[in-house]
Amino acid sequence: MVEAAVIGAVASAAAVEAYKDGRMTFSYIKEQLNIAKKMDSSYRNLESEVKKLRARRDDIQAEIDKDLRLVATKECEVWIGKVKEVEKAFSELEARYQKEKRKAGWKLRLRSRLKITDKLEVLCQDIQNLLGEGKFEKVVVERIPECVRIIHAPNLKGTPTLQTIVGDILDFLRDEGINRIGLWGMVGTGKSTIMQNLNDNEDIGKMFDIVILVTVSKEWSVEKIQQTIIQRLKLNVEGITCMNEIAWRISEELKKKKYLLLLDEVCDTVDLHLVGVRNCEKNSKVVLATRYRHVCYLMNTDEEIQVERLPDADAWNLFQEKVGRYINLPGVKPVAQLVAKECAGVPLLLDRVARTFRKKDNIHLWRGGLKKLKRWPSVRIPEIDEMLELLRFCYEELDGNDKKKCFLYGALYPEECDIYIDHLLECWRAEDFIDTSANLREAHDSGHTILDDLISVSLLEKGQKMGYIKMNKVIRSVALKISRQSKDTKVFVKTCEGLSEPPNEEQWREATRVSLMDNRLSCLPENPPCSKLLTLFLQRNPDLGRIHELFFQSMKMLRVLDLGDTRIASLPSSLSCLTSLRALYLKGCVNLMEFPSDIKELKNLEILDIRCTGFHNFPIQIGGLICLKCLRLSLSSFDKRSNVPKQIRNVKAICDVISRLFSLEELTIEVESCMWWSEAGKAVAEKVATLTNLTNLNFCFPTANCLAAFLGGGSSWNRDEFVFQFFVGDHQSTQLHIHKYFEYPVHQYLRYANGDGVDHYIIEVLGKTYAFELIGLKGVSKISDFGINSMKNIRCCIIKNCNELTTLVDGTITNDSMLPCVEKIFLCNLPYLVSIWEGPTHMGSLSQLATLTFHSCQKLKKIFSRSMIQQLNHLQYLIVENCSEIEEIIMEAENDMLESCALPKLKALTLVDLPLLKSIWVDGSLEWPSLDRLKVHKCGKLLMLPFTKDNANKLRSIEGEEAWWRALIWKDNAVQERLHPICAFV
Known part of the structure; x- marks a missing residue:
């Protein structure tokens, strides 16, 4: 019974426990189900809120995208950013939720689901709050202008010439002293391509707050230019019609920015003040491109760059690039080179012609195309007629029929040939294109004005040689077509064609x-x-x-x-x-x-x-x-030394004829080294001196006494406008070698050869001389002995073979500036020259010197004396060749207090055959801000260069022997790495 009771009690207790456990299990399962339902409900609520949020976001985004001129408000941008964050959080939470849903059995973690539910509810509340924040009064505002609007400019990789110009402009833009830059050149030379590349350049984007490119059309107006700038600045000028008020708004907006204004295709002067571009504050800049040089001047540009036709190599590279694969067809390349040559280096024409020829897929079509191209413009070629019309427009824009006639006359000369300016101007005058009532000097001046205008509008260009111009073949073709279509004049031109038969x-x-x-x-x-x-x-x-x-x-x-x-x-x-x-x-x-x-x-x-x-x-x-x-x-053919009486008769005939030519204004008498002229020259010089209308004389005076006979014999010499080219002394030739050195027309020129000592009459002529050539002088150790005042006008000085010259100038003889106008000095074969300057260098001395050249000066030890280098703010080219004693270009002992900004404009330094040269400058303390080219040849002891990571930023070329480069010693390997890519080994 007891056992039964015990068993019953135990069973009863077990039943109670089992009941309790059952209730607990049921409660647990029920709670799990409730949590699962709550998690599902929370997820559904969250999903619904996310849909609402996305719909609100999409509506707002549609409002933003509706007008590209508008942009979302900052508040709206922040809200959209929060939406993105919420979407990301939802995606992550949704993944966790789905993973939790896939778990099987009853052994699920309550804590995990509770955490997910809490996160779902929190995120739902965040979204509800975000929906409340998303009720904006203003969704969009006017878009802030971007710094640069990229236009995908043509690549300049195949045209180094244009690349160089872009680089030059970038250098100018970095210069705080330069505000306006002018780019000019004939139609089609690539000015617009350069401007587009400037717009897209990465460095430009870093230099300026905003870049504004404006194409100034033929029908330009201040209002149209303003409108382009307004759109770029995103200015709201709605309802404002007053041009001055709009200009003020533009000006006020630009004051806040460092801007670059690019004005392309400028046909006429644009008053930027009227536009609203008033002061280049914050180092802002303006670059303009035009066909006409005078537009640059009238718009007060600080620097002008001429865009010339491409050299042959660049033209060929560009043509190949534009044509593409057909250039490599068998036999095509030689024909293609002739096709490219017909385009005369004009990028626009190269582009148009290449477009035509890129369709030709066999040699027959190429040869036929070349034949047709050679007949243009007499045969229409639609692809390049645009070029013809642009050039015709330039012609039509010339003011005055006489100027048009002068231009057309240039087509009588062979294509691409150098045309002697004096010959051209004389022909213009003979044809009555310029005033024939004026004297030759005045007519010459008028002709030069027209010539300058034609160059300014890019219808003519300067020739390769001094005193010459040329007309490129494209423009010449246009000029011939215009001439042939004229009712008043007809031309027949057949030059350089090997003709053996005359016209019919x-x-x-x-x-x-x-x-x-x-x-x-x-x-x-x-x-x-x-x-x-x-x-x-x-x-x-x-x-x-x-x-x-x-x-x-x-x-x-x-x-x-x-x-x-x-x-x-x-x-x-x-x-x-x-x-x-x-x-x-x-x-x-x-x-x-x-x-x-x-x-x-x-x-x-x-x-x-x-x-x-x-x-x-x-x-x-x-x-x-x-x-x-x-x-x-x-008079070279008159030299019959065996027949002296004939020479006397010739002298008398010359004198008699000269005395009868009372209208003579210009006289040239060329004489080679002739014995008879030593006596005859004086008689002829005295007779020439009596010509009262003479204004231009080219004459060889065999001695200084002969020069004295002319100077004292008449009034012509004393005229202010008198132009001369005098050869005094024993000359082998009266050819003007100075053209090799001096790019300006050589007026007021004196060559004094093989003289002895300082002559009074030479000093008198020097006072009016611009270009002076001194050869074989004896008895003089320095040219300052000729008198400082007599040399104040000299712009170019060439000194050769003067064996007693030890220095050029003695600075102790005066306190005035010396050689203040000289731009070029060339010193050649001066065996005892030890310096060019002794003593102090007074303010203003050598202040315009741009080129300094030494050749075969074997005793020369120093170039820049103490204080002299500080005066050379315009020196651009320094050339030192075959000077065996030179050890330093800039001597440390003479320039121990040298400022870092010395030689600010030096562009090119050439050092050749200097066996003892050890140093250009002692260290890297100089800035070399303009140095572009360095040439070193046969300078074996020059083992260090004065460059660092930070100086000589414009250096683009170092030319020298590879062995010399390998032997250089570098304090910093980074400098070597920087300079190695610009080396060219010879």
Whole structure:
């Protein structure tokens, strides 16, 4: 019973416990189910709120995207950022929720679900709060302008010339002293490409707060330019119509920014003050691109860069790039090179022609295309007619018919040839394009003004040689087309084509101007019908030996005749029919022995050039040309030493003729080293001095006494406008070698050769001299002995073979500035020169010196004396060659207090054959802010360069031997790594 009772009690207790356990299990399961339901409910609530949030976000984003000119408010941007964070949190929480849902069985962790539920509820509350925050009064505002609006400019990789210009402009933009930069050049040379590359340049984006590119169209106006700037600045000027008020708004906005304004295709002067671009504050800049140089000047640019045609290598690279794969077809490349050459280095034309030829997939099409291209513009080629119209527009914009005629006249010369400016201007005057009532000097000045205007609008360009200009083949083609379409004038031009036959009768009849220069003509028609002919160019036909007696009979209107460098032995009698002739050129007619007796019938002849002809006796017939204003002759063929009486007769004839030419304004008498001239020169000089209208004289004075005879013999020399080229002393030639050194027209030029001591008359001429050449001087140790005041106007100085010269200037003789205007000094073969300056360098001395050259000065030890270097703020080129004693370019002992900004404009340093040179400068303390090129050759002891990581930032080229480069010692390897890529080994 007891056991039964115990068992019953135990069973009862067990039942109670089991009941309790069952209740607990049931409660646990129930609680799990409730938590699961709550988690699901919380998730569904959260999911619903997320949908609402996303819908609100999408509505707001649609409002933002509706107008690209508007941008979200800062408040709205922050809210959208919070939405992104919430979405990320929801995604993470949703993943945890789904994972929890997938767990099986009853052994689920209550704590885990509770945590998820809590997070769901918290996130739901956050979203509800965010929905409340998302009720904005203003969703968008006007977009703040971006710093740079990238326009994906054409790549300049294949055109280093244009890359260099971009680099130069970047350098100017970094210069705080430069605010406005002008870019000018002919149509199609790549100005717009440069401007677009500036806009996209990464460095530009770092330098400025905003870059504004404005294309100024032909129909430009201040209002249109303002509108472009307003749009770029995102200015609200709605309802404002007053141009001045808009300008003020622009000005006020720009004051807040460091800006770069790029003005492309500027056709005329733009008053930026009226636009609202008033002061370049915060180092802001303006760059303008124009076809016309004068626009740069009128818009007060601080620097101007001419964009010239591409060199052949760049043009070929660009053409290949534009054509693409067909350039590599068999046989195409040689033809393609000829096609590219026809484009004359003009990028726009290269692009248009390349577009045409990239469609040609065989050699036959290429050859046909080249043939057609050579006939342009007489044959229409639609792809490049744009170029023709642009150039025609430049022509039409020329003010005045005379200027247009002057431009068209340039097409008479061969394509791409250098045209001698004096010849061109004289022809213009002879054709009445410039004032014929003025004297030659005034007419020359007027002609230069027109010439400068034509260069300024890029219709002409400067030639390779000093005193020459050229017309590129594209512009020449346009000029010829315009001339041929003219009703008033007809031209017949066949130059450099190897012609052996002259034009036919019909071509002569219609022509007003005929140019057949540089051909192989051996004969001319007997009596061509050309009553309208004004200009006839036959020069440089070396096979032309005879002209028929009646050839000129119908040319009564002819104004200009050039027979230079032909083999004619005589002039026909019909020359006397040329009663309207004003300019006659016979230079280089070495077989021409005499003039016809009736040359005096040329009553209107003003220009006569008979240099290098075959005359053995002076042509006294010249004395009958009473209107002659300019005479050029050479006396080399008169040197018959075995017949002295003949030379005396020649001298008397020269003097007699000169005395009769009372209208003469310009006279050139070239003389080689002739014994008879030493005596005759004085008599001729005295007679020349009596010419009262003379304003231009090119003359060889065999001695200083002969010069004295001229200076004291008349009033011409004392005129302010008197122009001279004087050769004093024993000369081997009167050719102007100074053109190799000096790029300006050489007026007021003196060459003094093989003199002895300081001569008073040389000092007098020096006072008016701009370019001075001193050769073989004896008895003088320094040129300052000629007098400091007499050398104040010198701009170029060349000194050669003066064996007693030890220095140029002694600074102790005066307290005034010395050589204040000199721009170039060339010192050659001066065996005892030890310095160029001794003593103090007074303020203003050498202040304009840009080029300094030493060659074969074997005793030279120092270049820059104490204090001298501080005056050289304009020095750009320093060349030191074959000077065996030079150890330092800038001597430390002479310049121990040298400022870091010394030589601020030095661009190029050339050091050649200096065996003892050890140093350019002792350390890296100089800035070298403008140095662009360094050339070192045969300088084996120069083992260190004065460069650091921070100086010489514009250095782009180091030329030298590879062995020299490897031997250099570097204090910092980073400097070597920086400079190695710009090395070119020779």
